[in-house]
């Protein structure tokens with residue numbers, strides 16, 4: 001069945017109707033607006049389709065990917081679709097709790113905007129910004145020099161360090177931070193070397209990324 005709540009269309013089974021009735025779609029709309037503002041996005045995305053998934057087979061059908069890593073519980077698809085394991089099954093087949101569904105949808109909305117914003121395809125920032133919208137405080141610490149601003153080799157690095165960088169920037173620059181991040185990602189490209197990217201970062205943010213993280217307490221002592 002299909003339920004419509006504002007800009008959100010949810011595909012689900014009867015068993016999850018109660019969950020959907022108690023879900024805070026007003027809060028989700030507020031998050032949507034925050035994310036839209038972060039990306040300086042002018043237009044609305046139109047309807048956002050939340051597709052509840054009920055089995056690994058459905059996951060394969062809707063995402064085109066085999067479900068073989070139980071820490072994955074959601075994935076964006078074409079035309080504003082967020083595929084996510086349903087509340088009635090998420091705890092049985094993934095490592096995620098039912099309570100995490102709200103934050104996961106917020107995370108995926110960030111990925112939708114990233115995709116539409118024509119930004120450099122850097123997993124570190126794509127995941128870091130998504131994590132920031134889930135939680136704008138970051139307790140991660142790092143004890144090494146950053147090898148990459150692109151990311152994409154190690155998902156733990158992308159989520160952890162990406163989150164730390166985005167939170168440090170937002171804490172340091174306030175709302176200007178989002179504008180600077182988007183500017184950085186618009187002027188970057190995957191063809192650039194890491195060295196060129198670190199230099200571009202310094203030019204736009206007027207600070208070394210390492211020093212910024214140290215200033216914000218993200219360096220392990």
Ligand SMILES: [Zn+2]
Nearest residue numbers: 107111127130
């Ligand atoms: Zn993600």
